Amino acid sequence: MTGRPTILEPARGADEAFSDSGADPLIARLGQFGDLDARDRDALARLTAGSTWIRDGRSLIPEGQAIDVVCALLEGWACRCKDFRDGRRQIIAILTPGDLIALDDRAIPRKFDHSVRAVTRVRVAWIPQADLRDVLVEHHGLARAIRAAAAVEEAILRAWLVNLGQRSAHERMAFLFCELAERLADESGPAARFALPLTQQMLAHALGLTPVHVNRVLRRLRDDGLLELQDGILTIHDPIRTRTLADFNEAYLRA
């Protein structure tokens, strides 16, 4: 995590080529917060028509940036992070497909107090704030869903604050995994097995721990039969005990 991509991409026509893929992840996400009709979905598709691939490790939004365009994360993972001059780093949020980044839903232009970085290779669409605002005055259901998503992101922030303040390393780790399992849930319930593209270093930055200790905690959780993180795949073997350890309640993730 030096800021430079650590793994070179396989050859593509261009690093940041246009793609015509749809706005599906966005529709799936926002649809959780209220039904979207065909016009809403169409508007979303138009807003995200031109999307771009960006390599892992790249900065999507630098700290200090003024907010003038919204970034719709369509594929891949990203994170908000705050870097210290002395090298310390805190990951403030983990962003997954369907997240709207740098959304200024309060119409208060502020400079970014943190940066946003691509964790994996990501596909994003850049939407001028004005374009989005114009669409939202016509599409109330969409506007409402977006506000609900923002409210949930704020609730996640509070949950993380509590997590860092009160829980032990083991509990923190379990809590983070429970949250991600819930956020990546489909109709069949929370994901018990999913791709987790975070290095132990990144987990450390998210949990306020050192990479070494993250490793030990993961080993302990594996030895205890709770879960396993192998080759970027997280498997929660014992969801009940994992939830209990984390004292996890998913209510804050609902609108």
Added chain:
Amino acid sequence: MTGRPTILEPARGADEAFSDSGADPLIARLGQFGDLDARDRDALARLTAGSTWIRDGRSLIPEGQAIDVVCALLEGWACRCKDFRDGRRQIIAILTPGDLIALDDRAIPRKFDHSVRAVTRVRVAWIPQADLRDVLVEHHGLARAIRAAAAVEEAILRAWLVNLGQRSAHERMAFLFCELAERLADESGPAARFALPLTQQMLAHALGLTPVHVNRVLRRLRDDGLLELQDGILTIHDPIRTRTLADFNEAYLRA
């Protein structure tokens, strides 16, 4: 902090008597985020016309409450806090006069995922969400100032998350005090000496530490000549070194 007031009030006509005091703290706070004209101030005064005193330690908003009225904090301090079943508690935010609590600026009705408690005796005004919304459609400057205040509160949340995740106990404490000094600033700059009505127990809950350790850290900061907390008065003797220790930058508190 058992949930019951620990200090009984001196006799008053009634515990929750009406008061006709004005909306000055609210005007002062929101005025920082944009000029308010006489009509705006008047509207605020009308919204907060009937205010109530509530004893310290009382719960203003219980966890799980649906948001139907905004609570304007006019005098005294309060805090947002999250309680665990096993007795652990995390203070998520410290609220000072001028704060709007349970403001639903995104118009997304959600159940409260934490509680709000009076730290000191507080004077509050309860404003039905609908009344506030009605006023804001007519008063754009006011609406904007309130959105800006909400954006700053969210930035404070991020700053606290980083504080808990990355800083040592000493740094955390210094950071919190720098933030409060800045938030309580007047024209002459950050407050170097102000009433801090938080017990060491509450500081511990805010900083993710134990009360015993808070005491030791305070002693150390005092011995080192940085600051002093005596009888509920915080005096920052050496603002420069305190800021340096905390690596404090107040940019996030500005709109």
Added chain:
DNA sequence: CGGGAGCTTGAGGGAAGTCAACCGGGGTGG
């Protein structure tokens, strides 16, 4: 084959937690 990134494990240290005792002040009840 060499080098770097990420993962793993061990040994030792330090920051913060735990347990316990004591003090002082204010409220309360005998």
Added chain:
DNA sequence: CCACCCCGGTTGACTTCCCTCAAGCTCCCG
């Protein structure tokens, strides 16, 4: 009125969780 008692603050002794430093591993890639 005085004696408690409780709460908050203070300090010491000891423990523990997590960090630091360091080495060695695998895998991928040049």
